Amino acid sequence: MKKISLIPVLVVGVLLLYAADDFPEWGNPTAPASASSLSSHFISNTGVDTEVPNMVTAVLADYRGFDTMFETVVVFIAGMAVLAILKGSSGPFSKNKKYTSSIEPDLIVTNTVRLLVPVIQIFSFYVLAHGHVSPGGGFQGGVVMGASFIMIALSWDLETALVRFPLDKCFLVAALGIILYGGIGLLSMFLGGEFLDYAELANILPVSREMARYHAMLGVEIGVGLTVTAIMFALYANLSTEGKLKGGL
Amino acid sequence: MLKKKRKEQERKMKDSSFIPVLAETMTSSLNDLNIIQIFGFLLGVLGLIFFLGAAVGMLRFPDFYTRMHAAGKGDSMSTMLMLSGLGLVTMEDYSLGSWLVFVKIMGIVLFIYLTSPTSTHVLMKAAFEDNHMPLDEKDLKKAKGKKK
Amino acid sequence: MYPFVVFVLLLLNWIIFSGKFDAFHLGLGVISCLFVTWISQDFLFYDRSKGLKERMHEAWAFLCYIPWLTWEVVLANIHVLKLAMTNKGYMEMAPRVVTIKTILKTDFAKFVFANSITLTPGTITMLVRGDIIHVHVMSQFLEDDLLSGAIEKKVAEIFEPGVLQKA
């Protein structure tokens, strides 16, 4: 069986390598993706509209703000669904597991994690805050931040991590992220624009209309980051223990 | 059809000119190398040699624990050497920005210095508690005898 | 006092990551460093009873320890290269497990000691239980080298000078 599975892998690999030759060059202006009218619009207007150097962030958080907002909502709903199914479950999932063993935390791993966790958290904030200038943003920063909490749970046990980030606080933070995102949208609506039309925020911020978009995008990214962090950790905590929140992986 | 032809022409041109161009750039760039870049280049090649050692060790050594020695050491060392070599080579102008990038690369090196022994230890501990006993001298001699 | 030290270290970290020196990005950095200091400052510097002067001394000694360790790492790799590439080295291989008892008391010193063992030639820390350390060793020569306790003495000099005087 193992040897048969090698054949499709090799075939697909060779096909992919063969197809890679037909890719357009990096930054080729005549490539189909950059020749369409939509991308030329974005390329010529992003700098004028928003003063954000990273076009991807501008498209993600501004031009397609609705899309990103409901993506965040989907992440939130996934967390809620897992909680709804697994909370207080003691029956069918855990029946075949008679023994629970506790592993004592390892000295070397805990000390390494002690040194790493603050650095990782600073890195996640850096990824979040520099989404305008370099690749990054709310989703990526949130994942790295959530990974730092998962790391704590892995090296001690889940209880230690839950003392730092209790599950009820988790969902509070996740909801806060969505409220922040929607709140910025509503605020710009009250100031006379449309929903998620950040330029109107210039009325209350002491900056120009373009810079208002820049700052509002940062706020939106922070909202996304909060939600993703909390849901990542909540998913791990619930899925690894089948909703019992004891022991962990 | 036309597109295909053009592409073929392009490819032919590339093929015919690739090696001479490479040689030309090599000779011309060797002339204006500075000493830091040569040092970085040497570090990178040294890292490759150590990585070759690690890979061969992974292939040749008899059991998991001895392979661990090859992987855990050769891997971290070659990564460190290659990264610092790349950091030195890619430093073109010595402005503050390029220094910061170099410091960041050294940050990865420090990160690997810290995490590599830890993950080695963790894997070894897991294997040991899973009742995989390491080979001792007698078993090893048997295995060597078989190979002959 | 310790939270402030953690904050300064994290801010240095942020500046290396960010590489931007305008007020906006630095302000974001200060805010996020304050936040991280708030949520996880108790991870760093576990033993808070030591004074700042002692810590400075420790940090300096540790920085001096790193070049020595790096040299050991280079030796380790040449050793592995010899074992992997030459037949004679392969024949010399005689793996075994050695148990040693450390004189180190604190967790962090044990951690540095265990990781140094892993990085130096032909030895990997397998288990740490209390002050007993099990080490997987590649050959007789390396076992003698390990049992002489050179690394342990170096680590003890950095973190626990008191222990060394007693012993």
Place this chain on the structure above:
Amino acid sequence: MIDWFAMLVGGSLFLFMVPLLYRIWVGPTAYDRILAVNVIGTKTAVLLVVIGALFDRVHMFVDFAIAYALLNFLASVVVSRYLNRTAAERNVEEKTKGARA
């Protein structure tokens, strides 16, 4: 200069990964496989910096390399922890069976 150096390092990295792939394919125990995956993961961090050097965007790719090294460490801890746990559970099970018999 940078180009051909990066090409050399990247190509050789790929070449030397072949023995590790063999170890993943054959590897008698699960631990051998994880070990080889871990080594390849560490090398991928280097490869990311190499790609950055090829595209003249080292400052950008260094961030990816940091994130990748972090996730690689996390992966090895997770897998070994999982195997550790299953082994402990198996031991307990065997002991209780022996007691009953």
